Amino acid sequence: MTAQPNVKKGEARCPDAPSTQEIIAKDAYQAPAWVRCESYEFLGDEDISTDRYYDPEFERKEYENLWTRTWQFACREEHIPEVGDYYVYDIGRKSFLVTRVAENEVRAYYNACLHRGTKLRASGTDGCANEFKCPFHGWTWNLDGSLQLAQNGWDFPHVKAEEFELPQAKVQVLAGFVFINMDHDAPALEDYLGDEFMSHLNAWKLEDRYIHCHVSKVIPANWKLTMEAFMEAYHVIETHPQVAPSNADANSQYDTFGEHVDRFISPLGVVSPHLAGEYSEQDVFNMFTLGDSGALGDAERTLSDGETARAAMAKMFRGMFEEAANADLSHISDSELLDCFSYTVFPNLFLFAGISLPMIYRFRPVPGDLRKCLYEVFFLRPVPKDGERPDPAECVHLEEHQSFTEAEGMDEGFGVILDQDTENLLLQQQGVEASAKPGITLGNYQEIRVRHFEQAVDKYVSGK
Structure with missing residues (x-):
């Protein structure tokens, strides 16, 4: 995948591959407006200074000007x-x-x-x-x-x-x-989040969910580096090779909404453009549903002629969730059932919308050690139909040496993914301090959330 000549900055997209919206448009069940919208803006291509990840003076300004002024x-x-x-x-x-x-x-x-x-x-x-x-x-x-x-x-x-x-x-x-x-x-929370995101949030009805699993772990990297590891799908092909055959990683869509919110949509059930031609639709379906890395573990089925892995997965998920919830989900789109919707709410919150992966991430600096942060994962479930909201799960605290797969309530396959996401971070923390290059270089599209996030950091740290 090489640079595209004669394309304006920020307009390049993965060549010879369908966009996220083109993938979603072919689904049997149409996606709602909050899924189908796009809001990308080119925000520059200059390097981001690395001293923010290890400089005590930068940390002091964060505590003074950022954490004291944000929701x-x-x-x-x-x-x-x-x-x-x-x-x-x-x-x-x-x-x-x-x-x-x-x-x-x-x-x-x-x-x-x-x-x-x-x-x-x-x-x-x-x-x-x-x-x-x-x-x-x-x-x-x-x-x-x-x-x-x-x-x-x-x-x-x-x-x-x-x-x-x-x-x-x-x-x-x-x-x-x-x-x-x-x-x-500070502005009202609704104004801080903006009208566009508020319309998305209102559609999810997260007030009707509760925390059924809560896991925390100290990560040996600055809180910003750790957050940024989850802001793009660019790393999937190298860091999560087991999911690439059923994840349209380089096709993912990136959006920014005002100063404090951004997102990506990463479609599932579609082979990565990096692996185009290497896997059949049956292979993609099997990769997602069978074996140790599969999401379902034993869902063996042969696709019919012309049937796509994505369509088969959506049909399977719809049946599973309807049975589990004893509810009609015909009003829910295939995309909401399948895809990864990752929203960042500045400064330290991730919201994952959709039906199959309702989660929250939270990141906080560890006082006295700017090279460590506390990473928390919350899994949400719908409140039972009787309206009785269960007590939130007690937090499971993992030691730094422990795998996420050891946490009670954590799906083992997903725990492996979180281990892969966080195992790079010590090396990255050490690397940005060892490097002769004083800045990190970002892609204009796939890493726009990192740039958007760091521009907000700079604004608050400077006291603006």
């Missing part, structure tokens, strides 16, 4: 379903008590006693409370953040209760997610 996914509503339920969310050295103070009101208090600074609740905890008491000296706050007790108040005549309410971050609940922002002058 971040703190927890899901199912984490705090009842009044008094709380969930501790940490970002860097900041910590928040996200709590439901009324049926329709959620607050995020800075998780620190206003006496001598002790955390009111330990990191990584959740629970239910009718007050927040400091474990050191017993200063206590009511659920609404008002000061209830300053121990030995006779010694604190200078403490005025109205001045000692727990400080709060800005909070919005959207699609079952609880978002927080430390900047009270």
Whole structure:
């Protein structure tokens, strides 16, 4: 695959291969508007400086200007379903008590006693409370953040209760997610996300899902490098060779929506352009459904004359999901059943839409070590028809040496893919620091999400 002469910057696409939209247009069940839209914009081709991945001064500016001014996914509503339920969310050295103070009101208090600074609740905890008491000296706050007790108040005549309410971050609940922002002058979350993405999000009804698996692991690379490993399908042919025969990797579509959201759509059931002519439709179907790397494991079937692997896979998935959900899915497109829809919400959230792969990724820096980050994977399932929302799954914490396949609830085939995605990252972290070249070079189309993301990083870090 060589450069295409006489093509304007950003207009080149994988030669002699159908586009994502051309693949989807041939499906038996038409895709909705949010799937069929395209929104690519050429954003330049200059290198991205590598010091952002290892420079302590750059990290300091991120904590000062980026994390304090952006909307971040703190927890899901199912984490705090009842009044008094709380969930501790940490970002860097900041910590928040996200709590439901009324049926329709959620607050995020800075998780620190206003006496001598002790955390009111330990990191990584959740629970239910009718007050927040400091474990050191017993200063206590009511659920609404008002000061209830300053121990030995006779010694604190200078403490005025109205001045000692727990400080709060800005909070919005959207699609079952609880978002927080430390900047009270920040735009409303809907404005931050933009109208285009909001129309997509509203179509997914993620408020009707709950977390049934939650896995976390510290990755030995800067949080931005780690995020960027998941922003493109360009790496599939080299890093995930077992899925390339049924993944149209180089055909994937890339879009940007405003300043804070981007996505790719990666079609499944179509052979990679890198392997064109090497596999039949039956081979593609078998690769996806049979064997250790197959998604279904034992779905043996011979395709009829003229039947494509993608059509057969969509039919199979439709039947499986209809049976599992006891529901009619004739209104769901083949693309929603099959394809990978990966959205990034700046700064650190990935949303995977569609029916077959509803997931959330979250990435956070590890305080005190800019060469490590905490990577979390959440799998979502529909709330049962009786309306009773199950409790969210407890987080399974993996040690750095452990494989994702060891996590309870993690599909082994997908765990292998995550291992492959993250095994490159230590070498990349070491490489960007060892390199004589002071920047990374990006493709104009397939790596547009990386550029879009880093341009937003630069904007916030510079204080704009």
